[in-house]
Amino acid sequence: MSNFWTSSIGKKVVMSLSGLFLISFLCVHLTLNLFLIFDNSGELFNVGANFMATNPVIKIVEPILALGFIIHIIWASVLTLQNQKARPVKYNQRNQSQNATWASRNMYILGAMVLIFLVIHLYNFWWNIKFPSLGTPLTEAVVGGVEMEDTYALVAGLFKSSIVYCLLYIAGGILVGLHITHGFWSAFQSIGFSNDIWRKRLEWLAYFFAIVFAVGFSIIPLYFLLGLGN
C-alpha cells in the first residue's frame, strides 16, 4: 500500500469510506430522532437516548465517530486546497451549470455549512448532556422505573422556544440532504463500485437518502414549530 494514502485516489477513498461511515451514523441518528415525533409523551425518545448514552458499544463508537468527522473534514480541506492550486489562473467566464449539478460543485461549501450547523447542534444538545454543570441542567424523567435524563424536554424546549433554531435545524437537514445527493453515489464511485448501470441506481439511492435525511431531520423542528409536540 506504499504511497496509497498520499495518492489522489487514496485520498478520495478516505473521503469515501469516512463519508459512508458518517452516512451510517446519520441513519442511526435519524431513526432515534424520529422517536421524537412518534411518541409525544417523550418516553420513547428518552429511552432511546438513554440507551445510546449508557451502551458501552456506543461509548467506543463515539470517539470513532468524532474521528470520522475530523478525518472527513481534514481530507476534504486538503483535497480542496490541492484542487484550488491545480488551477492557478482562473477562468474569466464559466458556465458550469451546463455540465454538473450545483451540489457536486459545492461539496466543500455545503460541508462547511453543515459543519457550522454541527457546532451549533453539538452545543445545543451534546454539550448540555455531557456537561450539564456548565450549561442548562437537564431535568430527570422516569420511564418504566428507570431514571434517566429528560432529553426529550431539552429538544422540545429548544424548538418550542425559538423559531430561529427551528429554521436553522430545517436548513441543517436540507444541507445534509444536498451534501448527500452527491456524496452518497460519489462515495461508491471513488471506491470503484460503479459502472454505467449501477451509477443510475446509486444516483437514485443518493436522492432517496438525501430526501429521507432532509425531510426526516427537518420534520422534527417543523413538528414542534407547528405545536404538535408535547
Added chain:
Amino acid sequence: MADTILKELTLKIWRQKDAKSKGEFKEYKVHNISTGTSFLEMLDILNEQLVEQNQEPVAFDHDCREGICGTCSLFIDGRAHGPDDDVTTCQLHMRRFKEGATITIEPWRCGAFPVIKDLIVDRKAYDKILQAGGYVSVSTGGVPDANAIPISNDNAEEAMDAAACIGCGACAATCKNSSAMLFVAAKVSQLALLPQGKVEAARRAKAMVAKMDELGFGNCTNTGACEMECPKSISIAHIARLNREFLKAKLKD
C-alpha cells in the same frame, strides 16, 4: 436550413505574448460571418483581418478540423469546446451564436497546461502520463495470431468507447479541480478490458496515477463535468474502473 449572415460579433479573446508574459483580454469585431462557417474559420477570418491591419494574428491550436486529432481546444463562453455538446471546437458552427453576440474565448486554464501563447497551451503533461505506462509492453514482431485470443464483443466495444479519447484536454480544463482522471481512466480502462492489456494492468494503473499526481492535476470529485464536456462522450464509469484497478493494485503491494 439555409445559412444566414451574422452581421457583427464581438470577440473577447485572451492575448498573451508567451509563457512568461502577462496576458489580457482584447476585444475584436468580426463582420458578415455565415452561420455555416465553423468557429475556427471565424477565427481565421479575424486573423486575416488582423494581418491586413498589420497586427499579429491570434494564435490557437488546430489541425485536422474534423474532430478527431484533439488539437483544438478553447474555452468558449465558459465551456470547453463551446456551447454545443459532443463536438470539438473545430466542429462547432456559427449557427450556435446569435447576431450581435459577445463571445469570450479563453485558453484551457489548468496548472498542468501552461499557456504558450494566446490561446495555445502546452499539453505535454498528457503525453507524460501515457509514457508512464499507457501501453502494452510488446515489441514489434513475435506476437500471436490476431484471433488467438477471443475477446467478447461487449468488452471490445467498451474498450473502444474508452479508446475514443482524443487527448484534447477538455476534461481537465473543464473540471473544477483540474483533474485529469477521465483522460487517465480512458486509457487504463481500455487496456484493462482487453486480455492483452490485462497482464500489466496493475503496474499501469499505479504508474499512470502516480505521474498524474506528480504533474499537479487536481483530485477528482466525481462532478461528472468531464464526461459532459468530453467531445467523445467518454463515461465516468471508466473512472470507477480506474479506481478499482488502482485499489486492486495497491492492495497487493
Added chain:
Amino acid sequence: MSVIDAKIPAGPLKDKWSNHKAHIGVVSPANKKKLDVIIVGTGLAGGSAAASLAELGYNVTAFCYQDSPRRAHSIAAQGGINAAKNYPNDNDSVFRLFYETIKGGDYRAREANVYRLAEVSNAIIDQCVAQGVPFAREYGGLLANRSFGGALVSRTFYARGQTGQQLLLGAYQALNRQIQAGKVKMYNRHEVLDVVVVDGKARGVIARDLVTGKIERFGAHAVVLATGGYGNVFFLSTNAMGCNGSAAWQAYKRGAMFGNPCFVQIHPTCIPVHGDQQSKLTLMSESLRNDGRVWVPKKIEDAKKLQAGTLNPNDIPDEDRDFYLERRYPAFGNLVPRDVASRAAKERCDAGFGVNNTGKAVFLDFKYAIAQLGRETIEKRYGNLFQMYEKITAVDPYNNPMMIYPAIHYSMGGLWVDYNLMTTVPGLYAIGECNFSDHGANRLGASALMQGLADGYFILPYTIGDYLAKEIQSPKVNTNSKEFDEAEKHVTDRLRRLYDIKGTKSPDHFHKELGHIMWEYIGMAREAAGLKKAIELIAALKVEFYKDLRVTGEFTAMNNELEKAARVADFIELAELMAHDALDRNESCGGHLRVESMTSEGEAKRDDEHFKYVSIWEYKGEEKAPELHKEELVFENIQLTQRSYK
C-alpha cells in the same frame, strides 16, 4: 541518367522479400546502440518506425510539428485496414490482395513492392491486436471484417469509424514506451526544414522549434522522412491544416528525386464547399455509397431552382432525377471506384446540374434505402456519419438528400524510393504516404493504413539495417561541420527572406490562390493547354508571393504565419512540378485524367505502350527545369487490362 536502380531482388515474386531479408546486412545489438536515426513525422509510418527501431536498440530522434505524436493526420482515417487474413473464408490470399491493389492503382505501381505489402499485411493485424487496438469483433469474440470498394472479398479490419485513430494510438503507445525507456528522444512542435547531406549521405536535419522559433541542428547516421502527403497544395482538402510537403520538398532539393508528383486522389464523398470562408473539407465515409443513390436533376431548370434555393429536392419526382452513376455504369452503379465517381460528379456539375448555391454538389439520397430497409437499419449503419453531417450542415440527412462533392484526399506520388525505401540520397529514407511506392495511380480504400504500418513496423526496420551495417564505423555525426553551417544558414536565410518581404497579403491568401489554380487546371481533369496555363499562373503567383507576402509577428518566437509562409513557398514550387508531371503523362490512369486520353464514351484511357513507367523528377537547381527519369514498370505476374465498370 539510367543509374536509378530500384534494387528489386531477383527471383520469383513470392520469394523476393524473404530472399532479400536473408541476404541483407544486419547490425549487431552492440553496434545498434552506437547508431542514431532521425525520423521526421510520427504518424502511422513514422510512429511505428520510431518505436520499432528503438526497440531494436537504435537511438532514435523523432520530430513532429503537432503538439503530440498522437495528433498526426493518420488519425483521421475512418474506414479500416486491409489484410489478407482470409478469416471470412472468402478465398482471400496474399496474391489476391496484391492483385487488387495493383489493379486498383491502374497498373502504375511496382509488383515487388505491392506483393511485399500484401505479404506483411497479416502481421500488422497481429501486432495491432497485441498492442490493445480494440478492433470490431463478432459475438464469438473473433475479429470482424467488412468489404470495401475495389475488392471482391471482405478483408477490411476496423474499429468503428475510427480505425486510423486506433492504429495510430497503438503506434503512439509503442512510441511512448520507447520514449519512457529513453530510446526515443521526441521533439514535439518542431518542424524539419532541411535535410543535411554530408559526403553524399544524409546525416541530419535542420529543424525549427515552433515554440521558440529557434533553428536547431540534429545529426544522425540515417534520416527517415515520414511526413505524409502534400494534398494541401490544393488549399482545400481533407488533409489537416498543418499537413505539408516541406520536408519532402527540401529533400528533393537536396537530391532525393520525386516520383509521380501528379498522382493525387480525389475522394467523391466529401461535404461540399459552403463558401469562400471555408478552410477545410470533411470526408464522409465511402461506405455511404453502399446504400445512398447519387443523383442530380434531369431538367436544367430544376437545377437552377435548386441553386437559387427555391426548390426542395424532395419535390422533384423520381422520373425527373438523373441517377447518373447508375445510368453510365449499370454494372457497378453507385459503387464505382473513387476516381470514376468523382469525375462523373464533376461532369454533371460542369454541365450546370449542380444542386447547391455554388453549383458544385450532387445529391446522395438515402430515401430509397430508408424506404426499403427502414430508418432503424440506416441509423445503425451510418448513425454517427449522419449526425456529423447534420452538425456541419444543419440538414437532416434522414429526411433530405445529402449533398456531396469530390475533394483532394491523398497523394499517391511522393519521394521516389527503391525496394529498400531509400531515396536517391543514400541514408535518406521515405516511408508511408511520403513515398510514391505502393498505390500506383489510385489508392484503394483501407490501404493507406496498411502501407504506413507495413513500412514502419516490418519493412524499414529490416532494410535500414542493411545500410546502417555499413555505418558502424562512422562516429557520432558532428553537427558543427560546414555542411550543417550551410544548411542552417540556408534555412535561416529562406525564412528571413519570407519574413522581410513585408508586403500586404497573408500566406493564406497566396495559398488560396494556389488552390484555385490547382483545382481548376490540375484537378480532376487535366489537359495540355490548361496545364501550360497553370505553369504560367503558378510562376506569376510565385513572383507575386515573393513581392507581396506579409508575415506578421516576431521572427524568433512562435509564429504561425511564418510557418505557413514557408509551407506555401514550398507548395508553390511543388505545384509547378506537379503541373510538369501531369503535362508529361499524356494518358489517363487512376486519379490522373488527361482529357486528351479518353475513350469515345468519355472514360479514362490508359496508355501502357507509352506511359508504363514511374516519372522520377530530379531537381537541377533554382530557375532550372527539373529532369525527368523513368523507371520502367515490369509486370511479370499479372496481365494488364483496361479497367471497365460498365
